[in-house]
Amino acid sequence: MRCNSNSFNGATDASRVYQLIVTCLSTILMFLIAPNPMNAQKTNAPIRFDKQTQVFRIDAADVSYVFGINEKKQVQTLYWGKRLNDADPFPAPKSDPGLSGFDTSVNTTRQEFVAWGSGLYIEPDLKVSFPDGNRDLVLQYDSHTIEGRRLKIVLKDISRDVYVDLEYQIDVVTGVLTRSANVENRTSAPLTVEQISSGTWNLPRGDDYRLRYLTGRWAGEWVLHHQLVQPGKTILESRRGSTGDQNNPWFAIDHEGDGDQDHGDVWFGALGWSGSWQISIEQDQIQQIRVAGGPNSFDFGYRLSPGEQLKSPDFYAGYSHDGIGGASRLLHRFEISSILPHGPKPKLRPVLYNSWEATEFKVDEAGQESLAEKAASIGVERFVVDDGWFGQRSSDRAGLGDWYVNPVKFPHGLKPLIDKVHSLGMDFGLWVEPEMVNPDSDLYRKHPDWALNFIGRPRTEGRNQLMLNLARPDVRAYVFQALDKLLNENDIAFLKWDYNRNWSEPGWPAVAPEDQKKVYIEYVRNLYSILAELRAKHPQVEIESCSGGGSRVDLGIMRYTDQVWPSDNTDAFDRLLMQDGFSYAYAPGVMMAWVTDSPTWVNQRNLSLEYRFLSSMQGSLGIGANLNNWKPEDFTTAKSMVAQYKHIREIVQRGSLYRLISPQNGSEQSVTESVSEDQRSAVTFAFLHSSQMLYPFPRIYLRGLKTDSMYRIAALNGKLSPGTPDIASGAFWMQHGVDVELRGDFQAASFRLDVADR
Structure with a gap:
């Protein structure tokens, strides 16, 4: 503020003094009542930093997330919950004094990211070992940058050149926050990362929290559980090499007895990682709740040479004041707009027919064309040929890895069938399982070393198949080239990408022993890179993530796939419960739901065709029944139901879900x-x-x-x-x-x- 008298040089002294006083008073008044441009900018910005108090504020939608740098240069959580007033003050953070000599400050201060060292007993976000045997790492704030909706905070060890970039990104519509951590070795010698998470989510102190999570098994996925959060630690995890259906990487926490579908505080999150993973929910000695997540630390070790980096998966989390239903709706909206390909308006899922239950492995050109005609007659928009079209594939014992069209079943290739499907007004899709190999295959006979294995040890088969080591550059190149060739030579709009077993013998003999455990990271990185490259080169192709059902459904794989297969169990009554559980973590629009024959193989339960359709119409509608066995009245009913679904699918797939x-x-x-x-x-x-x-x-x-x-x-x-x-x-x-x-x-x-x- 400045009162300038230079402009009054032509006036008398008295009038000049009077005018100066009036001008100064006016200026002061305007300063007091006018909005401060700097404050206005801060108010409108989703991420702000107060240099005086060293406090960061992230405000978006109905959420505030606040943390700061305390006197020990630790990044300390201050608040996460319902949005606060922009003017609400947060003083400079102070580290917790600790409870006793047994529970010192480093264990009771709520940190955003903490390394194992300095007497830490709680779950660390990072644990490393150095060549000299040292395993102590103490991280302190170094610097930060803010760019729009992104914040990067740099941490550094107190003596060694080990740096960690904490990355935050806020979604302004839902308030969902994305976090990750990137570790960089700037020392002159290798180090080994033994554990890494994307960061810790700290909830307000309390002793009445309830945890919700999802469990399952093959044909019984998406079982919703809840339990009190009690002193100690609960671990949700997969050690299977992939996401797995035993646990799913999603959580929600609310207050026991203080909320329902539409009311109450809920903190929720999902880890975007398709490999082995773990989420730790810990209540410490002073009733603070911490949630950390990242790759599973079991059998884990990632060697970082000088100059190398390791980035954690993205960990997404949000808050809702509108109950668990409100939390689900926020997460669904975030997935549709920010995770799925082609967001924020991904294409509506077409009505799909899959021929598996009609033919299983006995596919041929004439049989598939006949099914295509029947499918088109009821309004199907996408026709998919499942397993059995390639190599010497007549059962699940042979052919995986040999991605050429079977010349006996399709003597003229796939083109005549694809042309037929197109003439019927449908696009064409194909089943693949590119990460696997049968021992009875040309590929395995030529490259037995391409399978995951420990030298001199037995190779455990699952579904008569082994896993290719996708971490290997040559395997990665083969898988991409095989699929790229298939898509180049055929007008294919859709791939059902299956994955029908878990890992065993996760060895990588082609690299040095100290690098073999990198397989857990490099495998998933290469999987993502193949999917990304295929999508870039063939943008018209859509992909479904399938894993013997719902064993690979997570926010990592969903960045590269348009839909997911939640379960091989298509019993329409069972699916009500499974689809309900699924919807807590994932949007109904990505959930494929098939109408299959009744009774199903699962329960031998008889259900009407209308009931089966209505159960499936709550997600993305597919049909997998054997149309060769349908009666005329079945086709009439199905045609009516498919037409009805097309009128409501935008509401179902993109709308807000309420569990009534x-x-x-x-x-x-x-x-x-x-x-x-x-x-x-x-x-x-x-x-x-x-x-x-x-x-x-x-x-x-x-x-x-x-x-x-x-x-x-x-x-x-x-x-x-x-x-x-x-x-x-x-x-x-x-x-x-x-x-x-x-x-x-x-x-x-x-x-x-x-x-x-x-």
């Missing part, structure tokens, strides 16, 4: 609602296992509508109860509710609401 009645805990009912992004339309699916004692189906209270808008309701399948008005307000449908007529065993209904334009 959960199928968890043996519930007799399940109800989901999807609301369009503009809130003008909604579609609801209702399922009944068995009615009992003349009790009616529970009233359905909708969510997510505009209270003042008028919505017209229409039954799609099943019946609305008599007396249901044709048009009512959003408030009516949410507060009064809707009744549907469902009685009997395994019954289903659906209805739609649309804003009634006048």
Whole structure:
């Protein structure tokens, strides 16, 4: 601020003094009441840094994330939760004094990223060993840079030239924060990283937290569990070389008894890594909750030569004040806009037919063309030939690795079939499993060393196959070239990329013993690079991640794939529970859900075709039934249901999901609602296992509508109860509710609401 008298030189002394006083007072007043341009810039910026207090603030959507640099140069968490006022103060952080000589300051101070050293007992984010036997690493703040939505903080060891770049990126729409860590060896000798995480998420202190997580097995994935967070440590992990279905790398934490689907504080996160992984949830001695995640430290060691770097996977996390349902909707929106290829508006998933259940390995040109005709007649948009089209593949015992078209089954190659599929108005897809090899294959006979192995030890087969070591540059080149050639020579729009076993004997004899454990990282890096290169070279090709079901579903693989296969179990009733669990972590739009024959091989349960369709229409619709066995009335029903799905799929695949009645805990009912992004339309699916004692189906209270808008309701399948008005307000449908007529065993209904334009 400046009061300048130079402009008054022509006035008398008295008037000049008077004018000067008036000008100064006006200037002072304007300074006091006008917005400070620097403050305005800070308010609008999602990431801010206060030089005086050394505090970083990240504000986006309804979330504030605050941390700072304390007097020990540690990066200390201060707050993570519901968005605060921009003017709310945060003093300079001070490290915790510690609890006792047994629990010193380094263990009780909530740090964003902490290395093992200096008497640390809690879960470290980084552990290294040096050639001289030293394993102590103490990181301190060195510098930082802010560029829009990105923040990079550089940490350095107190004496050695080991640097860690902490990277933060905020999504301004959802408030989901992406974190990672990059370790760089600037010393003159190699070091070994024995453990690395992407960072630690620190929750407010408390003793009433509840953890939600997902478990499973083949044909029984996506089981939702919850338990109290208690003193000690809970480890969610996979040691299988890939994501695995035993645990999924997702978590959600809320307060026990203080929240539901639409209310309460929830902190949630997902690790973007498709290899062995671990997430640690730890409550320390003063009831602080820490969540850290990264590659699994079991059997892990990554040797960093001077000048080399190792970057952790991305770890995504967010906060919702609107319950676990609100947390899911935020994560779904983030996945659609920021994770999936072609975001923020990825292509809607086409209705797909897969020929596996009709033919299994007995594929040939004439049989596939016949199935294609039947599929096209019901409105299918994508026809996919599954396993059995390549090499000497007549069973699962031979042919994997030999990616040439079988000349007996397809004597003229795939082109005649592809042309036929195109003439029927569908695009063409193909099943592949490029990371595997059968011992009975040309590839294995030529390159037995390409499989993961320990020299002189047995090679464990799974599904009669071994795993190629994709970490090897020559294997990586072969896999890419085989798929690239296939796509160059054929008009293929879709690959169903399968992966049907876990790792064993994870040896890499071609490299030095001290580098062999790099296989866990380099394998996944090369997998991602193949997918990225294929997508860049063949942008029209879409890819599905499949792993004998849902064994490789995570936010790492989803950056390169358009959809995922959640389970080989396609029983429509079982899928209600599995799809419910899946939806806590992943958007329904990426979830392939097939209509298959009844009874299924899983439970020998008979379900109507309408029920099977409605179960599958809650995700991305596929059909896998043997159309050769269908009756005319089945085709009529299917054609009607497919047409119906096409009218609602944008709502289902891109809308907001509300779980109105959960199928968890043996519930007799399940109800989901999807609301369009503009809130003008909604579609609801209702399922009944068995009615009992003349009790009616529970009233359905909708969510997510505009209270003042008028919505017209229409039954799609099943019946609305008599007396249901044709048009009512959003408030009516949410507060009064809707009744549907469902009685009997395994019954289903659906209805739609649309804003009634006048």
